[in-house]
Amino acid sequence: MTQAIIEGLDDLVEVLMSDGYQVVGPTVSGSAIVLAELTDAGQLPAGWGVETGPGHYRLHRREDDAMFAHSAGPQSWKTFLHPPRRTLWSTDADGSFRPADEPARRYALLGVRGCDLAAIGKLRDVLGGGRHPDGSFQDRHRALFVVAVNCTEPGEVCFCASMGTGPAAGPGADLTLTELTPTDSHRFLAEAGTDAGEALLARIDHRDAAADETDAARLAVEDATHKMGRAMPEMDLRALLVGSRESAHWEDVAERCLTCGNCTMVCPTCFCTTTEDVTDLTGDHAERRQRWSSCFELDFSYLHGGSVRSSGESRYRQWITHKLGTWHDQFGGSGCVGCGRCIAWCPVGIDITEEVGRLAESAHG
Numbered sequence: 001m002t003q004a005i006i007e008g009l010d011d012l013v014e015v016l017m018s019d020g021y022q023v024v025g026p027t028v029s030g031s032a033i034v035l036a037e038l039t040d041a042g043q044l045p046a047g048w049g050v051e052t053g054p055g056h057y058r059l060h061r062r063e064d065d066a067m068f069a070h071s072a073g074p075q076s077w078k079t080f081l082h083p084p085r086r087t088l089w090s091t092d093a094d095g096s097f098r099p100a101d102e103p104a105r106r107y108a109l110l111g112v113r114g115c116d117l118a119a120i121g122k123l124r125d126v127l128g129g130g131r132h133p134d135g136s137f138q139d140r141h142r143a144l145f146v147v148a149v150n151c152t153e154p155g156e157v158c159f160c161a162s163m164g165t166g167p168a169a170g171p172g173a174d175l176t177l178t179e180l181t182p183t184d185s186h187r188f189l190a191e192a193g194t195d196a197g198e199a200l201l202a203r204i205d206h207r208d209a210a211a212d213e214t215d216a217a218r219l220a221v222e223d224a225t226h227k228m229g230r231a232m233p234e235m236d237l238r239a240l241l242v243g244s245r246e247s248a249h250w251e252d253v254a255e256r257c258l259t260c261g262n263c264t265m266v267c268p269t270c271f272c273t274t275t276e277d278v279t280d281l282t283g284d285h286a287e288r289r290q291r292w293s294s295c296f297e298l299d300f301s302y303l304h305g306g307s308v309r310s311s312g313e314s315r316y317r318q319w320i321t322h323k324l325g326t327w328h329d330q331f332g333g334s335g336c337v338g339c340g341r342c343i344a345w346c347p348v349g350i351d352i353t354e355e356v357g358r359l360a361e362s363a364h365g
Contacts, residue, residue, distance in 0.1 A: 088289065
């Protein structure tokens, strides 16, 4: 596949829009870098970086105009593929039934990191696979055009290298960019990963990449591997969590955890939903709606008059055990991609890598 240098991203955004895509990418809003619709490349967060830590996220100005030198913000691309809320069907007093009239949207996702690209793949397997796939998700996923970005500056809470999902973006992208440190011009090494990516690259201004440019891009990504702020213990995490079911450490976590569910809301792979029926005041119209749910909600495990997991201890244990353990049994791999969002956006700064590390110490102590 082609390796080329493109100067800036204006042409890329314009071509994608001309093809009917709704281009979504990172932009600055308020005090965070969030994902939103783009109409030109000038909306990308050029010159902005972020400072992250447990329970901590702050924007800061950089000394250059790098567009993708920032780690994950509070949103993930899951928001566009698996919406937080949607109507499933509606009915009126006459008994008429109407399925949801969802608009057909073709998303072009610009700036997808390796961790998030892996998360999209996991959602594809969970929601788009199996015997009863989610047709709504499948429609969105089939229409995707993905422009990934190799990560060259991971954040303090990132641990994708230890999860095998980054910093280099894996397969699944139509086009992958590596941002070269801006000097006299803003350059990106572009690599086509699919025929669609190859065709799009042919339609925008580019030149062949020189050997020193491909080497610089490769070394920048390799260097990022050693800049991770966190790492998951190198061990069989599934076996660790199976053997830690009765660990006293869960009580320690429960004393700190607010069971707010922030970690599940920002997680790019948490997929659980619930449904609710809503009627108007007259009773003439009713709708069934789907919304994201969380294993930290008391109602999540409500069965026959009570919740199976009523304590914070049991709910946190359920979340982390499924994410790192039983996900292997269901879907053949880990449910964690190492993006670090759950660490940064936990109000009390609970760190999943530290908690697993303490479980490992207890198991071998």
